Amino acid sequence: MEKIKHPLFQKHYARLVTEAIIKSIIGGVLIGFCANFVAAAVAWFFEFGGIWLAIGVGLVAGIAGGVLLYFLKYRPDVHEVARRVDRLGLQERVVTMLEYQQDDSYIATLQRENAETKLKSVEHRKLRFRLPTALIVLAAVALVLGSGMTTVVGLAESEVIPSGSDLVNPEDPLAQYIAVTYEAGEGGEIEGETDQLLLPGEGTTPVVAVAEDGWMFIGWDDGNEDPERSESDVQLPITYTAIFQEVTEGGEEGEDGQQGGQDQGEGDKAEDLPEGSESNVENGDNGNGDKGSGSNSDNGESEGKGEGEEEGEGKGDGQGLGAGGKWQDSNQFIDGNTYYRDHLEMYYEMAQQIFSENGEIPPEMREFFETYFGGI
Amino acid sequence: MVTEQNIQKFSTQCKNIFEQIGRDVIGQKEVVEGAVIAMIAGGNVLLEGVPGVGKTRLVRSLGRVFDLPFSRIQFTPDLMPADVTGTNIIVKDENGNSNFQFQPGPIFSNIILADEINRATPKTQSALLEAMQEHTVTVMGVSRKLEEPFFVLATQNPVEQDGTYPLPEAQMDRFMFKIIVKNPSLDELMDIVNMTQKTMAEVADAACNGADLLEMRATANQIPVAEEVLRYAMMLCSATHPDSECASEAAKKYVRLGASPRAGQALISAAKVKALMDGRFNVSYDDVNALAYPVLRHRMKLTFEAIAERVSADEIVKMIIDELMHKNKLIDEPAEAPAAEQEKKHKFGRK
Numbered sequence: 103m104e105k106i107k108h109p110l111f112q113k114h115y116a117r118l119v120t121e122a123i124i125k126s127i128i129g130g131v132l133i134g135f136c137a138n139f140v141a142a143a144v145a146w147f148f149e150f151g152g153i154w155l156a157i158g159v160g161l162v163a164g165i166a167g168g169v170l171l172y173f174l175k176y177r178p179d180v181h182e183v184a185r186r187v188d189r190l191g192l193q194e195r196v197v198t199m200l201e202y203q204q205d206d207s208y209i210a211t212l213q214r215e216n217a218e219t220k221l222k223s224v225e226h227r228k229l230r231f232r233l234p235t236a237l238i239v240l241a242a243v244a245l246v247l248g249s250g251m252t253t254v255v256g257l258a259e260s261e262v263i264p265s266g267s268d269l270v271n272p273e274d275p276l277a278q279y280i281a282v283t284y285e286a287g288e289g290g291e292i293e294g295e296t297d298q299l300l301l302p303g304e305g306t307t308p309v310v311a312v313a314e315d316g317w318m319f320i321g322w323d324d325g326n327e328d329p330e331r332s333e334s335d336v337q338l339p340i341t342y343t344a345i346f347q348e349v350t351e352g353g354e355e356g357e358d359g360q361q362g363g364q365d366q367g368e369g370d371k372a373e374d375l376p377e378g379s380e381s382n383v384e385n386g387d388n389g390n391g392d393k394g395s396g397s398n399s400d401n402g403e404s405e406g407k408g409e410g411e412e413e414g415e416g417k418g419d420g421q422g423l424g425a426g427g428k429w430q431d432s433n434q435f436i437d438g439n440t441y442y443r444d445h446l447e448m449y450y451e452m453a454q455q456i457f458s459e460n461g462e463i464p465p466e467m468r469e470f471f472e473t474y475f476g477g478i
Numbered sequence: 479m480v481t482e483q484n485i486q487k488f489s490t491q492c493k494n495i496f497e498q499i500g501r502d503v504i505g506q507k508e509v510v511e512g513a514v515i516a517m518i519a520g521g522n523v524l525l526e527g528v529p530g531v532g533k534t535r536l537v538r539s540l541g542r543v544f545d546l547p548f549s550r551i552q553f554t555p556d557l558m559p560a561d562v563t564g565t566n567i568i569v570k571d572e573n574g575n576s577n578f579q580f581q582p583g584p585i586f587s588n589i590i591l592a593d594e595i596n597r598a599t600p601k602t603q604s605a606l607l608e609a610m611q612e613h614t615v616t617v618m619g620v621s622r623k624l625e626e627p628f629f630v631l632a633t634q635n636p637v638e639q640d641g642t643y644p645l646p647e648a649q650m651d652r653f654m655f656k657i658i659v660k661n662p663s664l665d666e667l668m669d670i671v672n673m674t675q676k677t678m679a680e681v682a683d684a685a686c687n688g689a690d691l692l693e694m695r696a697t698a699n700q701i702p703v704a705e706e707v708l709r710y711a712m713m714l715c716s717a718t719h720p721d722s723e724c725a726s727e728a729a730k731k732y733v734r735l736g737a738s739p740r741a742g743q744a745l746i747s748a749a750k751v752k753a754l755m756d757g758r759f760n761v762s763y764d765d766v767n768a769l770a771y772p773v774l775r776h777r778m779k780l781t782f783e784a785i786a787e788r789v790s791a792d793e794i795v796k797m798i799i800d801e802l803m804h805k806n807k808l809i810d811e812p813a814e815a816p817a818a819e820q821e822k823k824h825k826f827g828r829k
Contacts, residue, residue: 194704
């Protein structure tokens with residue numbers, strides 16, 4: 103840059119340098135916040151870098167942009183100063199003076215003297231700052247956008263708001279769930295929710311493996327022999343398969359009988375009931391192969407088929423849980439025991455009959471009601 | 479080489495010139511200043527105004543003030559070129575032999591008043607072309623140089639157009655200035671009447687002579703012009719061309735034919751004189767802008783749109799100046815230009 107040689111120029115030059123610095127700062131703010139906005143947007147959308155990177159990029163770009171703007175665009179040279187001073191009413195005296203400063207002719211000398219005289223009369227403070235309005239407006243807009251985007255990144259980092267990528271490509275809400283599947287092998291089915299989705303650490307709702315007629319439940323493929331099962335603290339997806347075995351005559355009788363014995367428990371429970379459960383009572387008392395009937399009975403109430411009674415050597419102890427009974431929606435399975443709504447309704451009618459005759463229900467019936475409702 | 483003496487002499491003579499013309503011509507300061515600038519710069523002037531506003535008187539007064547031979551040619555439709563330039567006539571010598579001898583026409587003078595120039599036919603108008611530009615006259619194949627300084631001060635009436643022949647572009651271009659002579663103001667009118675009640679005679683004395691005028695021209699020519707001012711003046715001329723690269727929006731819309739290079743020459747020559755007359759030793763944008771009106775107004779051929787919208791040439795020049803000043807960021811700092819300087823912005827009879 104050409105040096106400002108003329109002493110009269112120094113103050114004007116200094117004033118225009120100040121103006122150039124202000125313009126460079128505004129330009130730097132514009133560039134910095136634009137870069138900040140872009141970096142913050144990238145950080146938000148691609149989850150890259152984060153808030154400090156966005157701020158850093160903005161700072162570096164702003165400072166570099168401001169410096170570059172000053173040296174490449176706004177820094178005043180001597181002709182710019184001369185032009186601006188001339189606009190104060192000097193009518194191009196200073197510009198001409200500079201251009202003809204090497205001219206030794208009389209008229210050029212006269213012109214210089216005239217220009218210097220006029221220049222002395224012009225206060226440098228009259229040189230007003232010219233700040234481009236468009237630049238200021240753009241810088242303000244960039245400031246708002248940049249700081250706003252940076253705030254968004256900060257909030258996204260704090261997980262107050264979702265990141266940009268989450269908005270554009272939201273995660274599959276099911277992806278975080280773990281699938282637990284209960285499958286039934288041949289000869290049975292699963293009562294309850296067979297496909298369960300759980301968050302890690304959650305437990306499943308109970309399911310029950312129910313054998314079809316002529317089949318019996320043996321156990322689950324993981325060795326669990328309890329037909330009813332539920333899992334707790336699930337961490338991995340898994341599938342459980344219930345295994346059933348067909349009940350055959352002969353060699354299988356013993357098992358049937360034993361199973362029948364378990365089912366007989368229901369019969370035992372029915373045994374004490376006043377009516378409509380005679381066959382079960384009897385079968386239960388027999389403790390033998392009535393099992394076949396018991397195992398496939400709907401609720402222990404149905405009549406036994408009698409086959410097992412004749413041929414099986416049932417070993418049942420009458421304490422069976424009745425799990426082998428056919429599950430119906432009307433039944434309630436509570437604390438490992440099955441309660442039957444149809445029995446309830448029947449007993450309820452009986453109880454109403456007794457109450458209408460001012461009688462008193464038997465203690466067994468009372469116990470049934472208490473157990474049933476207490477369980478529910 | 480300009481000396482201090484030249485500068486002082488210029489200043490003194492300018493003062494005297496205006497003072498003496500002021501004795502004959504009341505008011506019309508802008509017109510007088512324009513005419514004097516053109517004469518010092520060596521240009522021809524076309525004065526346009528309705529009858530009776532003092533055009534002819536001004537020209538006669540200028541002739542007196544500059545103490546130069548003065549010819550008046552009343553242009554009429556039957557005026558022939560030879561009536562202007564002169565012609566060869568047959569004369570007999572002492573021996574009785576007949577010879578052709580050139581009889582100079584009225585153009586062989588220093589100041590020519592071409593009164594109502596648009597009343598002559600184009601053929602006769604064209605007789606002035608060579609004289610105005612080259613300051614020579616060619617008759618029968620012989621060129622004769624006119625005595626310097628040479629000026630043509632023409633007048634024309636913009637109102638009475640019947641039986642007139644509008645000056646062609648080539649002729650118009652040879653006038654450095656076209657100055658509009660307006661009607662005098664009320665006060666000026668009173669002064670005019672008061673003065674002419676006493677005497678109609680011109681009373682101005684000579685303030686300088688032809689040699690002085692040429693010296694003043696040489697002095698003014700030495701005034702430095704900053705490159706950017708020169709560039710601006712040329713941009714101003716180029717901006718009048720609708721098809722030039724720096725054509726202004728106004729020119730694109732209203733101008734069919736822009737100013738010639740002579741306009742640029744005239745603008746700078748006149749601006750130098752104006753600067754020196756204002757006591758400055760450099761040409762400013764204000765000088766260029768003020769002189770743009772008389773220099774450009776007659777050099778632009780307007781479009782039908784401009785005529786239909788009644789947009790005058792002066793308005794177009796103003797639009798071009800405004801556009802260029804904004805484009806080049808040459809607007810004065812607000813309220814910073816000294817009032818005295820503002821007052822000096824002459825308009826030269828701008829409409």
